[in-house]
Amino acid sequence: MALPRSKPRAIPLSGLTLNPEDDTPLHRQLCDRLREAILSGTLRAGTRLPGTRTLATELGISRNTVVNAFEQLLAEGYVTGKIGSGTYVACKLPDTLLQVGNVTDPPKLNDPHGRNLSRRGRMVASAYICEPHDHGPPSAFRLGVPAVSEFPIALWSRLVARYWRQSPAELLSYGSSAGYYPLREAIASYVGPARGVRCTPQQVIIVSGSQQGVDLAARLLLDPGDSVWVETPGYRGARAALQGAGARPIPVPVDEQGLVVEVGQQREPYARLAYVSPSHQYPTGAVMSLPRRLQLLEWADQADAWVLEDDYDSEYRYSGRPISALQGLDRSERVIYIGTFSKVLLPTLRLGYLIVPPDMAGAFANARKIADIHSPLVDQAVLTDFINEGHFSHHLRRMRTLYAERQRVLLEAARQALDGVLTINHNETGMHVVAWLPAGVSDQAVCEHLLLHGIYTRALSSDCLEPIPRGGLLLGYAALTPEQIWAGVQRMREVLAACPALQAG
Numbered sequence: 001m002a003l004p005r006s007k008p009r010a011i012p013l014s015g016l017t018l019n020p021e022d023d024t025p026l027h028r029q030l031c032d033r034l035r036e037a038i039l040s041g042t043l044r045a046g047t048r049l050p051g052t053r054t055l056a057t058e059l060g061i062s063r064n065t066v067v068n069a070f071e072q073l074l075a076e077g078y079v080t081g082k083i084g085s086g087t088y089v090a091c092k093l094p095d096t097l098l099q100v101g102n103v104t105d106p107p108k109l110n111d112p113h114g115r116n117l118s119r120r121g122r123m124v125a126s127a128y129i130c131e132p133h134d135h136g137p138p139s140a141f142r143l144g145v146p147a148v149s150e151f152p153i154a155l156w157s158r159l160v161a162r163y164w165r166q167s168p169a170e171l172l173s174y175g176s177s178a179g180y181y182p183l184r185e186a187i188a189s190y191v192g193p194a195r196g197v198r199c200t201p202q203q204v205i206i207v208s209g210s211q212q213g214v215d216l217a218a219r220l221l222l223d224p225g226d227s228v229w230v231e232t233p234g235y236r237g238a239r240a241a242l243q244g245a246g247a248r249p250i251p252v253p254v255d256e257q258g259l260v261v262e263v264g265q266q267r268e269p270y271a272r273l274a275y276v277s278p279s280h281q282y283p284t285g286a287v288m289s290l291p292r293r294l295q296l297l298e299w300a301d302q303a304d305a306w307v308l309e310d311d312y313d314s315e316y317r318y319s320g321r322p323i324s325a326l327q328g329l330d331r332s333e334r335v336i337y338i339g340t341f342s343k344v345l346l347p348t349l350r351l352g353y354l355i356v357p358p359d360m361a362g363a364f365a366n367a368r369k370i371a372d373i374h375s376p377l378v379d380q381a382v383l384t385d386f387i388n389e390g391h392f393s394h395h396l397r398r399m400r401t402l403y404a405e406r407q408r409v410l411l412e413a414a415r416q417a418l419d420g421v422l423t424i425n426h427n428e429t430g431m432h433v434v435a436w437l438p439a440g441v442s443d444q445a446v447c448e449h450l451l452l453h454g455i456y457t458r459a460l461s462s463d464c465l466e467p468i469p470r471g472g473l474l475l476g477y478a479a480l481t482p483e484q485i486w487a488g489v490q491r492m493r494e495v496l497a498a499c500p501a502l503q504a505g
């Protein structure tokens with residue numbers, strides 16, 4: 001008879017020290033200390049880590065910080081199990097890593113698992129995308145989430161049920177890697193009038209969100225070592241995909257007219273590609289002026305470079321004239337336009353599209369085929385009906401009004417409760433605002449302090465490749481009701497009143 005296996009005893013970790021004064025967030029410090037302990041053999045394979053509550057109390061930090069550190073270790077493969085009901089040091093750590101005796105010699109960042117990764121594998125593994133707390137349900141003031149509770153779920157379910165009931169054979173098998181043709185037609189008809197994009201349905205390639213769009217473009221257009229212009233501050237997801245393909249990011253600053261093309265030309269005149277978000281620069285909100293757009297296209301022409309245009313949320317324009325896409329101005333077929341349904345509908349749909357020059361459609365479809373063949377056909381068909389039956393434009397109009405009101409409420413609440421601490425300007429577009437901190441205050445420290453108290457923001461500097469003169473916090477508001485916004489701002493006021501970084505600043 002097999003003996004019942006006793007649960008391994010959790011070991012004490014009281015020897016761990018974290019430094020709250022350090023610029024590195026506490027959850028990252030904790031994650032690094034635990035990783036070092038695993039690598040040095042202090043924490044052996046199979047050892048049970050203390051519970052998150054116990055460790056938080058022992059170290060005098062919040063449980064959230066411990067959970068974030070554990071989630072990171074879980075993602076990296078150093079621990080296994082389930083956070084909250086038993087987390088164990090992974091049994092299958094490579095021997096080579098376990099023999100590392102010197103804790104001051106951490107694993108190479110680009111080889112986190114100590115495996116024999118390829119050069120490309122190392123680039124992919126080290127391309128940093130996001131913090132564990134970046135994702136999750138809507139919560140004050142998590143970034144990038146639309147009002148998911150306002151999505152017409154019942155209607156969508158009816159459309160889905162209709163397809164599954166009819167089960168047309170062509171939707172139950174393999175389809176075109178360029179996408180479901182009626183959806184490509186619907187998108188081509190939409191982006192012309194709505195975004196000023198010039199294209200035929202054949203130029204539309206359906207992808208699983210912008211992220212895959214950037215990844216496919218990087219695979220097709222870049223060789224390892226190629227330089228690419230990236231906006232700073234800028235979108236980390238795109239930068240990671242470009243770096244994952246081996247590209248060398250050249251930071252190009254952004255001002256109130258968007259990407260400063262001249263600086264790019266000085267830093268790297270022959271970059272292979274420029275990644276831009278001209279209609280609503282992420283994260284500053286700048287709209288690229290017409291002279292800058294023309295300057296960028298002229299540079300691309302002269303340098304024989306590509307332009308990747310990320311148009312992720314500019315449908316939400318609340319005032320001023322709609323801004324046409326850069327693609328519509330391009331006469332040399334150098335612009336790859338990227339659109340997504342993540343912000344206008346739901347991130348979980350994982351549906352987006354590329355508009356590529358006519359002669360590139362085959363190459364992109366092939367790249368998609370190699371990656372994952374195509375997005376689920378029924379989802380594509382449902383989205384087609386959603387657009388063609390008018391529900392898409394109705395939802396968009398409704399969300400535009402709702403988000404404009406939510407931004408107004410956020411600005412008003414901040415004006416009343418956070419005056420002198422955060423300065424927030426009206427943003428004509430999008431789902432987030434930049435809340436500027438007083439000069440000299442570390443936005444990373446403030447962001448970490450807020451996170452310890454359950455308030456999600458993103459430090460502006462964490463999206464930058466260069467030091468910035470003034471820090472800020474990015475606040476998402478689209479998914480929050482006015483009541484949640486008022487409550488979030490009040491809570492923020494209380495938490496910031498006791499924020500050491502603000503007192504020191």
Ligand SMILES: Cc1ncc(COP(=O)(O)O)c(C=O)c1O
Nearest residue numbers: 144209210211235282312340342
């Ligand atoms: C600048 C930018 N581009 C694109 C996306 C959307 O990515 P996806 O379509 O892959 O969900 C985001 C989401 O946060 C973003 O901030």
